[in-house]
Structures are given as C-alpha cells and as structure tokens.
Amino acid sequence: MSEQKIEANGITLCHETFGDPADPPLLLVMGLAAPMIWWDDEFCVALAAAGFRVVRFDNRDVGRSSWLSGRVSLPRAYLLRSTPYSIGDLADDATALLDGLGIDTAHVAGASMGGMIAQELAIRRPDRVRSLTSIMSSTGSRFVGLPSFRAAVAMLAPGPRTREEYLTRQLDTFRLIGSPGYPFDLERLRERAERTYDRGVNPAGVLRQLGAVLSAPDRTPGLRRLSLPALVIHGSRDPLVGVSGGRATARALRGDLDVVPGMGHDLPREVWPRVIAGISRIAGVTR
Template identity: 75%
Template structure:
C-alpha cells in the first residue's frame, strides 16, 4: 500500500490500492474537500478481504492531487450553474485514472459528493461500470437532499489558520454531521484531521468543490436511463444530505435502498459490515 502519482488528462492524481490485482477492481470516490484517507485504511482492507482490488484517490483540489484553477463564486454557481469545473469533469478525472491503471471496467462506490461523481461517471461511461454504490448522496434535484440550516452553516464556516484550529474545527464539524445512533470516536476523528492537514489543504479548492455541487444539473432523467446494478445507502439521521436525496437516487436508478437507522453523514465503524456486505451482494449477484 504505497501512494502513487499519475498524470491523467492534464490533472495529477494521487492514489493507492489494496488487495489482490487479480480480484475485480473497485474504485472509491470521496466527497467535498475530503482526501482519500477518509476511506479508512481498515475499511479498504476489509473490502479487499471481501474480494475486491480496491483503489482510492484524492480528487483534484484535495490532498496530494493537483489543484484546479479559477475562482469560485457560490451564488453565481447556484443561479447560473457556472463553476470553474463540474462534477462531470471530476467524473472524467476518475475515468482517466482507470485508464492510467489499465482498468476497463470497475465497481464504483462514492460517498456524498463522491456519490454524485460516480453517478456522473455512470451516465458518461456506462460501459465502464460493473456496479454502482451511491452513499449519503443525491441526484442534483434541488427539492431533495437538502441540508439542515445548522449543517449548511458549518460547511461555510471561516477557514482555520493553524493546524490545531483545523483539527478542532474538523472534529467539531464531524460530530455535528455524524451519526447520533453510534458512539462518536473523538480520537479517531482527531487523528484523521491531523493526517488530513499534514497531507495538504487547499482552501480555494473547497470552494471550487462547492461550486461544482451548487452548479450541478439534475441527473434524475439520465439516471433513469441507466441499466446498471446499483445500491443506495443513506443514513436516516443525515443532517447534511437529507435522506430524501438517497430515496430519490434509488428511485431514479431502480436501485436497492438501504436506509441505516441512526447513521448521519459519515460511516461509523459499526456499519462497515453492513455496507461491505451490500457492495459485495450486488457485485457478485450473478456468481
């Protein structure tokens, strides 16, 4: 398990893999301003043990991947659907990474904005998708998946100036949007925040990610046209992307829907077996 750098379509992407290259490839796509390490090492290892060759990567503008360009204007992004780059561009990054890895088709798993990205990937490259799992995400329709006011304000809080301020803020935000039905492991989130800071932050990139989300089109009609085995997982208590977003995604895809009681906008260790079993079930359904 060693981080690698690939030049893909003009964007430098940092990535790493887990498991046996002879197993079916699975690509994990993380969300807003979230580096690949937010797919916990142990979670990735458990997916590998379940029979996948697992790949995770930093999206552009995150961690050790390359930075985008342009200044994001969030009101214009929402009203005019104008942004420095789109979710479709981020989906193209993922496709280019698969090219660099010499992978023609993969199982796709995306969380939050990552779920939006894998949806766009499936729309743009349906022939490259083995299965699709969308976790705590939504369709782009503006009447579903809305955040609570408190969660929305937390996402727009001023950026921290020091490492300790960053760690404190991220731990506080993680608790706010996390899973009320499961214990909050503060030490785990503190270590994650420290590791995230040390791998590199990109404040301008956070706003470019936000602009990509706010400017996104409604994918519902295109999702309905897909013929792909799909699973949608959503927390019943998600304050950042309301569960209505997951329900709408499942309806559009004709997908299995797993609404997890007590789960918020994170993946507590206690739900990993349920999530991995679901991913494995749709991946190996015809075996």
Template identity: 50%
Template structure:
C-alpha cells in the same frame, strides 16, 4: 503513494488486494481526502475479492490543485451565471475514467460517498461501458427538492477557513458533531482531522469542488437511463445530506436497492462496515450474474 496521469491532471492513489481481482474504485466527498476511506475498511473490501483503488479527487489531498484559477462567484452561480465555475462533476467523472485508463482497468465497480456518490452517478450516466456496478452512499441526485442539509449543517459550508492547524482540527471536530453519527469517539475524530490537515489542507480547493456541485445539473433524468446493478446507502441521522436524497437516487435508478442505515450520520463509522461491505459484495454479485 503513486500518482497517475488522468484527464490532463495528476491523481494521487493507492490500492489494496490482488490486481487480478475485479477493480473497485472508492470516490470520496467534498473537501475530503482518500484517507477517509480507512485502511481497515479497504482491507475488508479487498478480502471480499476486490482490487480496491482509492484516490484524491482533483483540488483535494495530493492530487492536482487548481489554485491558479479565480475564486468562484457563488452569488453569480446561484443566479445562473456559470462563468466562474472552474469545472463540473462531469469533469471529475472524466478524472475517474482517466484513472481507470492509467491503471489499465477496463471496467470497475464504483463506490462513492457524498460528492463521491455524485461523481460515481455521473460516471455511470456518461460512461456506463466503464462501470460494472454502482454504489452511492449518503449522496443525492442534484434535484434541489431533495437531500438538503439542515440549517446547522448548511452553516458549516459557509464557515471561514481556519488559519492555524489547531483551528482547523477543532473546526473539523465541531462539524462532525453536527453531521456525524452519534457516539463517535471525539479523540479519534481529532486524530483523523489532524492527520488530514498534516497531509494536505486547501480550503480553496474545497470551494471549487462545491461550485462544481451546485453548477452541475439534476442527474435524475440521466439516472433513469442507468442499467447497472445499483445500491444506494443512506443514514437515517444524516443532517448534511437529508435521507430524501438517497431515497430519490434509488427511486430514479431502475431496480436499485435502497439500504437505510438506522442512526448513521454523514460518515462511515466502523460499526456500519460489516453491513456496508456485505451490501457492496451483494451488489457486485448482481453484476457478475
């Protein structure tokens, strides 16, 4: 896969579909590599007339890692001291803009999941001239009153990093049991978790991304100024980001469409792909109109 020089770092990316079509950039979530946007889903989006671009966020996958930085002091961060925060969501939004620059893309449709939704929101706030439409999936506004995880899901964020491949894979499967959609095949989860581990495993990078999330301000005031076609998708069974986060996001953005998917957890199971692809195409058509 190719790498792009973007915002002073390198981002691993790949593409699907005709480069002459409007660009659609997929932004993934906390600790999650771009391969979580499965190739079949990317193909379905490309079939809808998009040039689909997926990439690894900084500190994840094969993009630039920030292992030279000290570990974030979370007690201090929660107390308001940001001195150990390595970067914020605004920096990650600049990474996204840098990727567009590197690929010669003037404007793009943005689709972000979880933390990726936060990054896409921040990009729409800070760089609206680069955004055609916004789709925020299973995400939230940054307002601590909404979108909070269940106690069981919150405990997963504080787990010690695995020390072996087997531990990492089993921990991943156990996590998806807590916040994933019901009925997902565990052997498929195990296979995908093993693939992600073998491609790149860096739990320290995930902690730095988490610090960026909690240190970034509430986006609600900024979202109220977004004047772009916006789609907000959230699963009713999401225990990692409560559906109130999606509801608050849609309420903050003028004229946003809210799509609540019954029974969907904090993941993108193949059963929801047709609904999701149609909704993304419909939102993009609003931009064309």
C-alpha cells in the same frame, strides 16, 4: 501499496490500491474536501479481504492531487452554474484514472460528493461501470437531499487558518453531522484530521469543489437511463444530505435502498460490515 501519482485528464491524481490485482476492481470516490484517506485504511483492507482490488484516490483540489486555480462565487455557481469545473470534470478524472491504471471496467462506490461523481461517471460512461453504490448522496435535484440550516451554515464557514483550528473545526463538524446513533469516535476522527492536514488542506479548492456541487444539474434523467446493479446507502439521521436525496437516487436507478438507522453523514466503524456486505452483494463478489 504506497501512494502513487498518475497523469490523468490533464492533472495529477494521487492514488493507492489494496488487494489482489487479479480481483475485480472497486473504485472508491470520496466527497467534498475529503482526501482518499477518509476511506479508512481498515475499511479498504476489509473490502480487499471481501474480494476486491480496491482503488482510492484524491480528487482534484484535495490532498496530494493537483491543486487548481480560479475563483468561484457560490451564488453564481448556484444561480448561473458558473464554476471553474464541474462534477462532470471530476467524473472524467475518475475515468482517466481507470485508463491510467489499465482498468477497463470497475465497480464504483462514492460517498457524498463522491456519490455524485460516481453517478455522473456511470451516466457518461456506462460501459466502464460494473455496479454503482451511492452513499449519503443525492441526484442533484434541488428539491431533495436538502441540508439542515445548521449543517449548511457549518459548510459555508471560512476555511481554517492553522493546524489546530482545522483539527477543532473537524471535530466540531462531525459532532454536528455525524451519526447520533453511534458512539462519537474522538480518537479516530482526530487522527484522521491530523493526517488530512499534514497531507495538505486547500480551502480555495474546497470552494471550487462546492461550486461544482452547487452548479450540477439534476442527474435524475441520466440515472433513469442506466441499467446496472445499483445500491443506495443513506443514514436515517443525515443532516447534511437529507435522506430524501438517497430515496430519490434509488428510485431513479431502480436500485436497492438501505437506510441505516442512526447513521448521519459519515461511516461509523460499526456500520462497515453492513456497507461492505452491501457493496459485495450488489457487485456479485463473494469470498
């Protein structure tokens, strides 16, 4: 299915689906500055073959969904929790997308900031979430999941000004935060960066999303109240969201934890079968 747009929660969300509409829906939520195509096409096709109706979408302020306005001060976001919008607003976007697609309940998987959104969605609307898979994410506690110094500096670098600068920045970033235990897939990453830039890059929106992450309260109490099938997947070598964030998430959810050796803050092609098998198992979907 080609990309489509829908009005949801007062904004426009661009989305795409894969698989049989009769299969159980799986909502994929991507992370900071990352459009839906960072859930690779082949990965989504494989999930559909595993028995899911896969839904991926651009969060607000990225890709072809609505770009908002409003300035953000990252120190104020962190210290005063003052931002144009919150992780909760992003979770409400996801709920509204499900409403617009006529989906009452869905399995939900989120990566990085997308994991935070998925967690908040489950906390706010546990009646809408069949199972939760949180990938390379954290609870919002400021004592776990901390980045390395180099990774933090890279995330705070000024936005690129040209297409070539964006492509170079993407490759340099994933050399830093990617998976040291797996081959660096230069061709795949460059192609993804080209598609991302051509769909629209929004540096001001990235700052607003980052403000939402920095201002988020600790979700641990809310996660502890949940009673649903849950899986946490985290790389053992993640420099951007330390593995302690994944461990804390799994403890709070009383869920399964899969620490993937050699994986950093990305999803190398080599780990896709492991991730897809985990999502399928926790969702109880077999084909």
